[in-house]
Amino acid sequence: MSEDSGGIVQFDNVGLRYGTDKEVLSDITFTLYPGSFYFLTGASGAGKTSMLKLLYLAQRPSRGMIRMFGQDLITQPRSHLPDFRRRIGTVFQDFRLIPHLSAFDNVALPLRISGMHEDEVRKPVDDMLRWVGLDHRSGARPETLSGGEQQRCAIARAVIARPEVLVADEPTGNVDPDMALKLMRLFESLNRLGTTVVVATHDVHLLRKVPDSLIMRLDKGRLSDPTGALRYPPRREAVRK
DSSP: OOTTSOOSEEEEEEEEOSTTSOOSEEEEEEEEOTTBEEEEEOOTTSSHHHHHHHHTTSSOOSEEEEEETTEESTTSOGGGHHHHHTTEEEEOTTOOOOTTSOHHHHHHHHHHHTTOOHHHHHHHHHHHHHHTTOGGGTTOOGGGSOHHHHHHHHHHHHHTTOOSEEEEESTTTTSOHHHHHHHHHHHHHHHHTTOEEEEEOOOTTGGGSSTTOEEEEEETTEEEOTTSTTOSSOOGGGBOO
16 A cells, blocks of 8 residues: 555554454455545444544554554554544544543543643633533533433534544434434534544444445455445545545
């Protein structure tokens, strides 16, 4: 896989195993292109969560090559990985909100880590909480939020800093259909601003909510390409500007 392919993320013949068990991912090769929107699908146990762990750098592969933002991640020392992670927004299935922080402070965290002045933090966080319907819960701690409210707070935190790559694991699993559609529109808006979006889902109805999205399908740890998501160059009508 060439360095000048134009991809923001590249996997080449990647395999992943935990301990001495058999591989949970095998021979994974694909390129994610800037400004594209991808759905990652597959049955339970197909390897979606393991794939996402590789994408948000929580796991190193057992073999193969991964490049991200033009850099070979396999040769990077662990001390350099936080710099890469700050360019990736992540929505975890288990939310991972910081329990002693309010909803406002959880969402504000990426902006504060990036060094934004405190005077500039309030408006974007207030606007984001309003967008996800949590403006009336901004002072609440995660333990007092419902599952759906925690999910929306986690999504707001993931997108607040406009990451270059957004990785979301079942992001609409704990919200009603109307809020699910609203959240997908939020992802689309971020995508139109240039963020490469990867949404893992088993909800086939969700796949029809984003026009021109690309689908990558995992089956028993191997990747198929039903909509041309892996081809180079990608279909021009499927690439967001």
